[in-house]
Each structure stands twice: as C-alpha cells, then as structure tokens.
Amino acid sequence: MDLNTLTKLLNIADYKVVEIISMTDEEIHLRIEPYKKKEAVCSGCGEIHKEGYLGETEVVVEDLPMGERRVYLHIKKRRYICSKDGKSYVEKIDWLRKGIRVTYRFARHVNRLTAITTNQEAGWYLGLDDEVIYRIDKKMLEEQAKEKLTSIPSAIHLSIDEVSYLKYHRYLTNVIDTDRKLVIWNEKGRKSEVLNKYYEGIGEENCKKIDSVAIDGAKHYISSTNKYAVNALIVFDKFHVIQKLNQAVDRVRKDELGRARKEENYELIELTNCKQRFILLKNKKNLSEKQQEYLEKLCQINEPIYKAMLLKESFLEVYSCKDEKSAEECLKSWISQAFKSSLTPFIELTYKFTEKMRYILNWFRKKISSAISEGFNNKIKRLKRMAYGYKSD
Numbered sequence: 001m002d003l004n005t006l007t008k009l010l011n012i013a014d015y016k017v018v019e020i021i022s023m024t025d026e027e028i029h030l031r032i033e034p035y036k037k038k039e040a041v042c043s044g045c046g047e048i049h050k051e052g053y054l055g056e057t058e059v060v061v062e063d064l065p066m067g068e069r070r071v072y073l074h075i076k077k078r079r080y081i082c083s084k085d086g087k088s089y090v091e092k093i094d095w096l097r098k099g100i101r102v103t104y105r106f107a108r109h110v111n112r113l114t115a116i117t118t119n120q121e122a123g124w125y126l127g128l129d130d131e132v133i134y135r136i137d138k139k140m141l142e143e144q145a146k147e148k149l150t151s152i153p154s155a156i157h158l159s160i161d162e163v164s165y166l167k168y169h170r171y172l173t174n175v176i177d178t179d180r181k182l183v184i185w186n187e188k189g190r191k192s193e194v195l196n197k198y199y200e201g202i203g204e205e206n207c208k209k210i211d212s213v214a215i216d217g218a219k220h221y222i223s224s225t226n227k228y229a230v231n232a233l234i235v236f237d238k239f240h241v242i243q244k245l246n247q248a249v250d251r252v253r254k255d256e257l258g259r260a261r262k263e264e265n266y267e268l269i270e271l272t273n274c275k276q277r278f279i280l281l282k283n284k285k286n287l288s289e290k291q292q293e294y295l296e297k298l299c300q301i302n303e304p305i306y307k308a309m310l311l312k313e314s315f316l317e318v319y320s321c322k323d324e325k326s327a328e329e330c331l332k333s334w335i336s337q338a339f340k341s342s343l344t345p346f347i348e349l350t351y352k353f354t355e356k357m358r359y360i361l362n363w364f365r366k367k368i369s370s371a372i373s374e375g376f377n378n379k380i381k382r383l384k385r386m387a388y389g390y391k392s393d
C-alpha cells in the first residue's frame, strides 16, 4: 500500500507513515515518524533543545480502527538531555497522554462511549480490558476537570468594581475585560477573598500575564490584586476618583441642607435640596446658563458649598496635567489645600488620596478606564441571569 495515502488517511499532523510492520484481518501495525522539520519539545521543560540529542525510543499505542482492523502505531520518540535540569527526557507529543497506551482521539472515543454505557460494555465493544477503559476514562475526566478550573476567562487588562444590587447593601464583585468591554466573571460579596477566588480560578500563569487592573480604590481589591496579579499595574481609575470627589461634594450639600433646615433658612433649603444636586455633580462646562446662575447664587450664599465646588474644580486640573510628575505636584498641592478646607468629607478624602496616591498617578502610565459605563448593559444582563438563578458560566 502507498505510504503517502496511508499518511493522509491517518491524518496526524507532522507525522508520516514510514512502514507497514504487519497486517492481518484483525490488526495493522504502522511505524510512524515525525517529519524532519518538526522540532522535539522537551517533556521536562516544554522547550526545544538544539543540543543533547540522545537517540530515539519507540512507543506503541492503539489508535482508532481502520475498517475492521485495530490500528497500532509504533511511534518514534526523540530523547534529549534537558538543559534545564540535566536529566534525560523523551519529546512531548500533543496527541498522546502519559500513562495510557492509546492516542488522545482514541481516548476521547472511549470517553464518549463510557458516557452512555458501562465500562464493561465499552470494553467489550472495543475489545479492551475494563481496567484499561477505567484508566483511560479517569485520565480524560481529570483533564476535563482541569479544563473546567481554568475555563474562567482571563484577560490582560482588567477592571474590577463592585456594584450593589437589590436593597440593603448587597454587593457583587465584577471582573471586566476592558479590551473586550465584557463582564467576564462575578461573584457575590466584595471582600478580598471574593476577588482571590477569581485569581485562583484563572491560575498563576494567567495572573502573571495581567498587565493592568483598574480598581475603584477599594482596599480589599488592592491587596488581593497585589498578591496575585504580581506584574499588573494597579490604577485607581479616573472615573472612580471623580466619583469619590462628587460624593464628597454631595455630602457637603447634605450637611448644608441639614443645617438650613435647622435654621429654617428657606432660601438655602431650596438651593441645596435634592433636586439641584446633579448641578453640583456635573462638569461646570456642561451647565446651561440657568444652571450656572443657580450655581453662582448658591456659592454666594453658602461658603462650604462654594469651597467644595472650588476643590472639585481644582482637582480636575490634576487630570489635565501633561505627565505623571506634574500631576503628582498638582495632586499634592490639592491635598494640602483640601486638608485646610475644614470640610470633613474633603479632609477624609485627603487621607484616602494620600494613601492611594501611587495608584491615582498610575493612571498617567496607563489610561485605562473602568468599564462601568461601557459594560453597563452586559452587567444588567448578567445580574438578570443571576436573579433567575443561573450560575455564572
């Protein structure tokens, strides 16, 4: 028989049939070899060694039958001294597995069979000992379990944030792939253990590949990310920093509203009530003429709000700095300014920003943003799924 045709029929990438060793009505034994261009991958370290060639060995494995005949492949395996540990290893072949004397495609076939019938019956059908079936099946199950564990999607650029859902402060930790703008994982809770679960799920190698992580400044996310994503640049992203700033402004407004009510200062109540709050949170440039008038009036009659608005405005200058160094100076001077403002929400913010300064400035190295707005629709879908009781996939 033509060996080329047989090679094509066998269809194993990079391997050719070099000899028909024997053929009966029941069995065919083929000798196969890798093409010369196929380099040997060391089973010890996974690399290719140019030196230390020791010769070859042969293994015999069963492959899927051809016609009525059972197929046995005699495979040439190359042996090398591994330059990493000096021990000798045979080459690693993708379509073989340690400890089972069948090809991977044969093992898959066995696995499919045992899914629908007993090991004994599968063994009878294939002409194999049920002990052998058991070993193959176990191997495949182990492999599938491993796949399942690593099937949590990893990404190079991540954004982590918490969303509250339902009422009464129940939180969900979301991991977002910022390149694909997709929520790729979530779990109830917002402690570091929750995020640890994600990092452990994708495994050490994938953790090492993470290049940047945008966070909302939460301590537990920082500690978890520092521990696992050892090569990642942690960025307290602009979106969340500004959110914190707006929260401080809003707290000042609430304090003033409370005071106005106590003093029955109706003009101030009217100006600081909840309906007006978005004007304080908006970017000054985006205000209408009427809104600007309102803001000016409010600032005239209420000093704390005026100061809060000034602090917010001057903070935005940090983000218009051209580089990290000038941003650092700008941020430091803002912190000392805010510290002296005698506005509690801003003083508290100075502690937070001092502590997280490095992460805030990292934004100048990597201008990643939180996917909150972009990923919003996905997130809602995800939450809906969870609400219906689907497990995250």
Ligand SMILES: [Zn+2]
Pocket: 042, 043, 044, 045, 046, 047, 049, 081, 082, 083, 084, 089
């Ligand atoms: Zn090696």
